[in-house]
Amino acid sequence: MDGPVRQRSLWQHNLALVLGEVGPAAPTSRARIAQATGLTRATVSALVDVLVRARLVDEVGPAPRGGAGRPATGLVLSPAGPAGLGLEINVDYLAAAVVDLTGAVRHLEVRRADQRDRPPAEVLADVAELADRACSAVAVPLAGARLAVPGLIDARGMVRLAPNLGWRDLDALGPLTTAPHWPGLPVGIDNEANLAALGELATAARERSFLYVSGEVGVGAGIVLDGALLRGTHGWSGEIGHITIAADGPTCRCGARGCLEQYAGQEAILRAAGVPAAETLPADLAVRRLVELAGAADPATVGALAAAGTALGIAAAGVVNLLDLDAVVLGGSFAPLAGWLCGQVERELATRVLTAAWSPVPVRACGLGTRAAVVGAAGAVVREVHAAPATWVDGG
Amino acid sequence: MDGPVRQRSLWQHNLALVLGEVGPAAPTSRARIAQATGLTRATVSALVDVLVRARLVDEVGPAPRGGAGRPATGLVLSPAGPAGLGLEINVDYLAAAVVDLTGAVRHLEVRRADQRDRPPAEVLADVAELADRACSAVAVPLAGARLAVPGLIDARGMVRLAPNLGWRDLDALGPLTTAPHWPGLPVGIDNEANLAALGELATAARERSFLYVSGEVGVGAGIVLDGALLRGTHGWSGEIGHITIAADGPTCRCGARGCLEQYAGQEAILRAAGVPAAETLPADLAVRRLVELAGAADPATVGALAAAGTALGIAAAGVVNLLDLDAVVLGGSFAPLAGWLCGQVERELATRVLTAAWSPVPVRACGLGTRAAVVGAAGAVVREVHAAPATWVDGG
């Protein structure tokens, strides 16, 4: 039970409903939208006109269609509509992306550099610069920006803990919003795995409920339930890395024993694969090295990945049993390694998920690869425009 | 994005909003509701009148209140409003309960008898009889009925699998709805743990997100997220019993190894406690025996319960880390044993939940004890009336 519903909210809801029927490529018509939504043609016409005037929707030439009758005016999402700016801070790179209203990636820049021992202010200044460049590179109005961070973000947008960056109780948004660099854009912040999961939902996922497991230095997760991201009361859901695999397993840095991270975390995999000087290796190089070794069928590496996949499968099976999800997606640094992981994960799911016999749970690599978080962050902004188009329209 | 929003839906929503402001005991007034909801007094008046005419809300004498001004007409939920009928089939008993609109339990009957090797038709006939008696015992109109079953229920209401009853692919609702015994009441069906979790939410729970762990012959769970029950795509969420505690643990009947059920399931506890002839003991007697032994500080039993509590804690910690929940509630046969379990569960949560230091996760016994599922089932019907009062009102 949230607020009261005035006539205005009704209009806003129906505006979103109509926009939701307009796709990026195949043109619809007002009549088809009326059919699909159950609204009358009159209402749809009024709403579409608003969307067209606000440049969220473009009228295109009629699609040549058989049958009698006046041809429909085609309607598609406008590439000139408000776009989303995605930003990402990660252990060994910074990134910015712009996704427009149609879902197309209009800009993408990655700057590789180790961010671990830099003062946060410097990192954020670099992010602001990337954002600036993204703004000027695209000729679309921006609806907002979203920053992806590998850590726990609380409800007020503070970074409570980002262990791999060495950040704690930091206001990462402040420096970005107050910077004079770019207009008064609404900037949000969210966990990296959450945004990557949203990215997967928007682009590749056929399922409306899935578990997105993100390989980072640790192991994170984003859970999408019925098309919505699960955030939890405080906003720090998705900590899959400390699910127990074996109660008497190796001690984890969290203090408990046998956590998933001790089997499928990056350090654990590198150690098991016997990669020398693993600790000092930057994260991206380490993953590339693993891909090389596994590609060359190095037995230790293949074994290490199989073990990691088994552990991932055990954890994922528990989650799927509990939440009745439709799929498991491997992302982050697991994406390039998915070829060696998926099989094991799928095997564990097949044996451990109670309902696997009736409805098997597919496992696949993230469609956006390692760019899922930035693109997902930008997409999350676009998603908001889709959900509440009234904000971006004349009659507020 | 669901259906279109007509003016009618707006009215329905606001009707529910207004009803939501009316409590069972302390009377409110039209003016206070207007204040709380943000609607105008005029609108609230109109909506309240509808609710009063439909007998969902009663006008009571004005509460003697200080200060000047015309005294308010008190408004409370009507005990004569549509009530919910809850039914439960379990391994060793059948039960029926009626909960009225105010949340009061108006009728409760439990019939103990082993249901395991009886033909489903007979069991359902007994349930229908219990339901009949409940109908005639209370002098309130019924809004609907809900049947709680210890098993997987699919989206169409079929019992896909109820291992402890020996049921599989059974239409449990058919015999109930077609029975001439009682009026054309809408009857629903749901998993026992889910309904118990809803019962806890409606009565005892202060938190809006929690994990309800139900001790049965196996171990089930209901997950409440932000005041809503999590059902999963197919409706079979909550299978916590096969979360892995130790990858190399004892083999489970599900085929995997080290499942929670092998540590905290009823058989496992009885075995560890050294209760003789555990297999042949009816489930309720077994629990009573455990309470006796633990109460007498029998070392084997106390140890068995501690081990079960540890396993439950490990599983619950994983879930809480993943979903960011606020509390863990022990129900079903864990409720009477909670005194010996809570401590261990809480200890594991404290060490394993990453955010436990900032926001500790309380563990407690289910407030409704072993009656949670029936009462929760009845309450679920009442909940629907609260959510969609328009259905029970003149103007549809």
Next chain:
DNA sequence: GCTATTTGTTTACTGGTTGAACTTATTGCT
């Protein structure tokens, strides 16, 4: 007994959807 104060109702108005008539643009048949 009068005023201040708060509750609840009445009334004219506004915003948004509906339904039906109407206009426009095409196909297919003669």
Next chain:
DNA sequence: AGCAATAAGTTCAACCAGTAAACAAATAGC
């Protein structure tokens, strides 16, 4: 070519729900 059939989109009066403001009712305090 001409005309009916058909479908898309628009216009307009009616309707429905909520709003704002004035008004009636009932109490406390002076």
